Amino acid sequence: MRNNYTYLIITLTFLFSSFMALAQETTLDKGKKYTIEEIKVTGIKNFNEQTVIAYTQLRKGQQILIPGKELSDVINRLWKLNLFSDVSFYIIDVKDGDKVTLELNIKELPTLMDVKIKGIKPRKAEKIIQETDLKKGKKVTESFITTTKNFLINKYQKEGYLNAKANIATYPDSTGNNVNMVVNIDKGERVKVKKILFNGNEQLSDKKLRKKMKNTKRKNPLRFYKKSKYIEEDYEEDLASIIDSYKENGFRDARIIKDSVSVNDDNTININIDLEEGNRYYFGDIKFIGNSVYTDAQLSRVFGIKTGDVYNGVELKKRIQDDSKPDAQDLTNLYQNNGYLFSSINAVETAAKNDTIDFEIRVTEGKPAYFNKITVVGNDRTNDHVIFRELRTKPGNLYSKDAVVRSVRELGQLGFFDPEQISPDFKNVNPNDGTVDIEYGVVERGASQIELQGGYGGGGFIGTLGLSFNNFSIRNIFNKEAYKPLPMGDGQKLALRLQASRLFQTYSFSFSEPWLGGKQPVQFSTSLSHTIQFRFDPRTGNANKDERFLITGLSIGLAKRLSVPDDYFTLSQALSFQHYNLKNYRISFFRNISNGFSNNFAYTIALSRNNTATNPIFPTRGSEFNISAKITPPYSLFDGIDYSALNNERIALESQTPTPATQERLEEIDQQRFKWLEYYKVKFKGNWYTSLVDKLVLKTGAEMGYLGSYNSARGDSPFERFYLGGDGLGNFTLDGRENIALRGYENQSLSDQNGSTIYNKFSLELRYPITLKPSASIYALSFLEAGAGFNNFREYNPFDLKRSAGFGLRIFMPAFGLLGIDFGYGFDSDNFANDQLSPSGWQTHFIIGQQF
Incomplete structure (x- = not known):
C-alpha cells in the first residue's frame, strides 16, 4: 500500500497539473489567496456530504492560499481517519478572479460484511476471527489483508506447521460499499523432528543434551505430554539451554559452532548441532x-x-x-x-x-532506601483499610523486597483479587533522597459464591446449597445505599448453608471478622447449625419422620496471628457446644437409648502455619500445616459416678434375655455415661507444594487423627469419629463425624459402621494449570493416595494402608467455588466387600465446592 505522504505528493502534483485544464473562465494564479465560493463532495457512499465538509473545517467565504497549507492539512486529516483509499481536491470553477469552487473527491474503503474461514474446524474459526479482528464493519485495506495473512502463517508455524499457507480473497457484497471475505487456511502437516544429532560432544552425552532441550523433541509415540514440533523461537531457546548445561558443568567456553536443519522425504526434519566444549574450569x-x-x-x-x-x-x-x-x-x-x-x-x-x-x-551498596507513599489502585469494591492492614510496606519503614513480595502474597490470600494480576509498581524512585513510592495494582474478582455441592452417600444423593459472602460489610447492613446488591468491602465472611438428602437436613449460619477491633489480626468467628436425621425405612425405601435424630450446635472462636517463631503462624481457640436429641431413634453405637439426649461441650486449640504463595487456588510453593486438640472437661473426675461398676452392670444386663425392665435400666446407664461427652481429639494435617518444571507443581500431603478417652470404663465417645473413604462430602455434619476423603473407594467404606477412632492418610498429587484467569481457574491433576482407619491402637498399623491412584480436573469459578471430577482406582478392597481380595476398582467422584 502506498505511503500516506507519498500519496499526498502524488495527489498535490496531480492537483497542480489539473488547475489550468479545469479552470473554465479564468487563469488560476499560483500562490494566490482565493475565497471559497462553494465546496462539493463526490464519491461518498456511506457518509453525509455536510458531515465531511464540517470535518474539513473549510467553510464558504473562507480565504485560503492555493496551493497552500490549508488544503494539505485537510488531506492529512482525512487520511488519518483510515476510512478512505483516495482523497483529492479539484478546482472546478473560478469567478471574478478570486472566487473558487472546490470539489473534494473521496474514494471510501470497503467495509467488511461477512467472513468465512475454510480449512479449520468451526470452533477454531471463531477464535481466528477474534484474534485477527475480522469483524463486521471493519474497513478493509491491502495492509490489513497482508497483516492478517502474515499473522495466520506465523501462528501455525509457531505450532509446528512450518509449511502453513493462508490465502485471503474478497468479493463485493450486493449491499453498498461492502465486501465479503474468504480466508483459506492450509496448515499442512505438522513438521516433526526425526533426529537430533550432536557432533563434538565428549563430556556430555547426546541423551543429556537432548534432555536439556525442553521445547524441541524427537518423535516418540510413547511421549504424550510433549509433542514433537519445530518452532524456531523455541529452538533458539533450547540452544541457549545447551550452552547453560555446559556452564553448569564447568565448561565456560563451550559454544555452538554451527547448527543446521535438513528436511527429510517423509516431511520430518533432522537437526545437526556442532559443538566445541572447551576445558573444564x-x-x-x-x-x-x-x-x-x-x-x-x-x-x-x-x-x-x-x-x-x-x-x-x-x-x-x-x-x-x-x-x-x-x-x-x-x-x-x-x-x-x-x-x-x-x-x-x-x-x-x-x-x-x-x-x-x-x-x-x-x-x-548505595544509601538505604525508605518506603514513602504507598497506594492501591483497582479496588472498586474492597475498602482501602482492608488492603492496607495486610500490606507489609509501611510509609517510613526501611525498604525490604521481602516485604513487597509478602504484601503481594497477603493480598492474593485474601481471595478478593486475582492473584495472578497483583502488581507492585515502583514509582518516584529517588536515589538522592533514598525514597521509593509503591503503587499496588489489583483486579477485583467475585468474592461472593453460590455453593453447590453434590455426591452420593448416607443412603442417597446429598445436595448442598449455600450463599457465601466473602467480602461482607456488617457495619453497612442497615445502610440502604450500600446494597449493590449487598453491603460489601470490609473483608468479613457471612455464610448461609443448607445440606439435605432424603434422610437428613442440615442448616447452618456462620460469620467471621478477620480483624476484630480493626487494629490487630485477631479473627473472631461464630457459627450456628441444626441437623435433623431421619430413620430409613427399608420397607418403603423412604425416610420415617417419626424416628428422628436432632443435633443443634453453636461455636465461638478467636484466632490470632503470631509473631514468633514467625508471622506465618496462627493460634486459634474455640468453644463449641452440640446438643444431640434422639426421638424414637436408635443408633448402633448409642444402641441402648432411643429417646434421650447427649451434650458435647468442648474447647479446641490449634496451631497452624501457612506460607503458600501466591494463589490460594493453585499454590506453587510453600507449605501449610495444622495441629489441633479438642478436649472436653473430665467429668468422670468429679461427677461422683462409679463408671467401672456401671460398665460391669451394663455388660451383665446385655448378656441377659431382654425385658422391658432391663431395657429401661440399660437406657438409664447409657444416659448416665453419655449425658455429657468426655473425650480428647488430636489431629494433624500438612501439605507441601513444590514447583518442579515449568508450571508443574507437586503437592505432598499427610494427615492423621486420634480420638481418645480419659476413662476407659466410660468408653470412647460415640460421636466425633472419623469416617474414611470416598469424596469427603458432608464434613462435620450429622453426628459430628469427620468424613476423610480417599479417592478410589466408596464413601465411608474404609471405616466400620461406627467410624474409626484413629486414621492416617498420605497423598501425592501432581497439578498443572490449564488457565489461571480471573473468570475461571482450571488445573488438571493426577494422584496417589493411601490411608486407613482403625478402632484402637492394638489394631493400628501405619503401613497397613488402602491404596489408590487416579486423575482429575478442577475448575474454580468465583461465583460457584471449586468444581471438580476425579477418577480413582482403588487397589485394595474396602471394609464392607464380600471378597477381601478383590480391589475396589474404578470410582468416579464428582466434587462441587470441595477441595482435597
Whole structure:
C-alpha cells in the first residue's frame, strides 16, 4: 500500500497539473489567496456530504492560499481517519478572479460484511476471527489483508506447521460499499523432528543434551505430554539451554559452532548441532569488594560458592540474583531485604590461570532506601483499610523486597483479587533522597459464591446449597445505599448453608471478622447449625419422620496471628457446644437409648502455619500445616459416678434375655455415661507444594487423627469419629463425624459402621494449570493416595494402608467455588466387600465446592 505522504505528493502534483485544464473562465494564479465560493463532495457512499465538509473545517467565504497549507492539512486529516483509499481536491470553477469552487473527491474503503474461514474446524474459526479482528464493519485495506495473512502463517508455524499457507480473497457484497471475505487456511502437516544429532560432544552425552532441550523433541509415540514440533523461537531457546548445561558443568567456553536443519522425504526434519566444549574450569579465589554493611564471611555464607568448586556459570548468576524466585536466598535479596534498594552486585573475572578462574564480587551498596507513599489502585469494591492492614510496606519503614513480595502474597490470600494480576509498581524512585513510592495494582474478582455441592452417600444423593459472602460489610447492613446488591468491602465472611438428602437436613449460619477491633489480626468467628436425621425405612425405601435424630450446635472462636517463631503462624481457640436429641431413634453405637439426649461441650486449640504463595487456588510453593486438640472437661473426675461398676452392670444386663425392665435400666446407664461427652481429639494435617518444571507443581500431603478417652470404663465417645473413604462430602455434619476423603473407594467404606477412632492418610498429587484467569481457574491433576482407619491402637498399623491412584480436573469459578471430577482406582478392597481380595476398582467422584 502506498505511503500516506507519498500519496499526498502524488495527489498535490496531480492537483497542480489539473488547475489550468479545469479552470473554465479564468487563469488560476499560483500562490494566490482565493475565497471559497462553494465546496462539493463526490464519491461518498456511506457518509453525509455536510458531515465531511464540517470535518474539513473549510467553510464558504473562507480565504485560503492555493496551493497552500490549508488544503494539505485537510488531506492529512482525512487520511488519518483510515476510512478512505483516495482523497483529492479539484478546482472546478473560478469567478471574478478570486472566487473558487472546490470539489473534494473521496474514494471510501470497503467495509467488511461477512467472513468465512475454510480449512479449520468451526470452533477454531471463531477464535481466528477474534484474534485477527475480522469483524463486521471493519474497513478493509491491502495492509490489513497482508497483516492478517502474515499473522495466520506465523501462528501455525509457531505450532509446528512450518509449511502453513493462508490465502485471503474478497468479493463485493450486493449491499453498498461492502465486501465479503474468504480466508483459506492450509496448515499442512505438522513438521516433526526425526533426529537430533550432536557432533563434538565428549563430556556430555547426546541423551543429556537432548534432555536439556525442553521445547524441541524427537518423535516418540510413547511421549504424550510433549509433542514433537519445530518452532524456531523455541529452538533458539533450547540452544541457549545447551550452552547453560555446559556452564553448569564447568565448561565456560563451550559454544555452538554451527547448527543446521535438513528436511527429510517423509516431511520430518533432522537437526545437526556442532559443538566445541572447551576445558573444564574451577572457581579460584573469590574476593568481595566494596562491602561495608556485611562482612566477607557473611556474604560468603549466602554466596555458597567456594574455591575449588567446579565452575557453574548458571549457578553463579543465581547466587548473585535469581530472577526465577522473588524470595531466593541470594546476595541481591540480602541487600534489598535490608533497605539497600539502590545496591548493585556484579561478578567479575579477574584472572584465568590454566583451569582456575578468580573472581571479584563487586558490591555497590548505595544509601538505604525508605518506603514513602504507598497506594492501591483497582479496588472498586474492597475498602482501602482492608488492603492496607495486610500490606507489609509501611510509609517510613526501611525498604525490604521481602516485604513487597509478602504484601503481594497477603493480598492474593485474601481471595478478593486475582492473584495472578497483583502488581507492585515502583514509582518516584529517588536515589538522592533514598525514597521509593509503591503503587499496588489489583483486579477485583467475585468474592461472593453460590455453593453447590453434590455426591452420593448416607443412603442417597446429598445436595448442598449455600450463599457465601466473602467480602461482607456488617457495619453497612442497615445502610440502604450500600446494597449493590449487598453491603460489601470490609473483608468479613457471612455464610448461609443448607445440606439435605432424603434422610437428613442440615442448616447452618456462620460469620467471621478477620480483624476484630480493626487494629490487630485477631479473627473472631461464630457459627450456628441444626441437623435433623431421619430413620430409613427399608420397607418403603423412604425416610420415617417419626424416628428422628436432632443435633443443634453453636461455636465461638478467636484466632490470632503470631509473631514468633514467625508471622506465618496462627493460634486459634474455640468453644463449641452440640446438643444431640434422639426421638424414637436408635443408633448402633448409642444402641441402648432411643429417646434421650447427649451434650458435647468442648474447647479446641490449634496451631497452624501457612506460607503458600501466591494463589490460594493453585499454590506453587510453600507449605501449610495444622495441629489441633479438642478436649472436653473430665467429668468422670468429679461427677461422683462409679463408671467401672456401671460398665460391669451394663455388660451383665446385655448378656441377659431382654425385658422391658432391663431395657429401661440399660437406657438409664447409657444416659448416665453419655449425658455429657468426655473425650480428647488430636489431629494433624500438612501439605507441601513444590514447583518442579515449568508450571508443574507437586503437592505432598499427610494427615492423621486420634480420638481418645480419659476413662476407659466410660468408653470412647460415640460421636466425633472419623469416617474414611470416598469424596469427603458432608464434613462435620450429622453426628459430628469427620468424613476423610480417599479417592478410589466408596464413601465411608474404609471405616466400620461406627467410624474409626484413629486414621492416617498420605497423598501425592501432581497439578498443572490449564488457565489461571480471573473468570475461571482450571488445573488438571493426577494422584496417589493411601490411608486407613482403625478402632484402637492394638489394631493400628501405619503401613497397613488402602491404596489408590487416579486423575482429575478442577475448575474454580468465583461465583460457584471449586468444581471438580476425579477418577480413582482403588487397589485394595474396602471394609464392607464380600471378597477381601478383590480391589475396589474404578470410582468416579464428582466434587462441587470441595477441595482435597
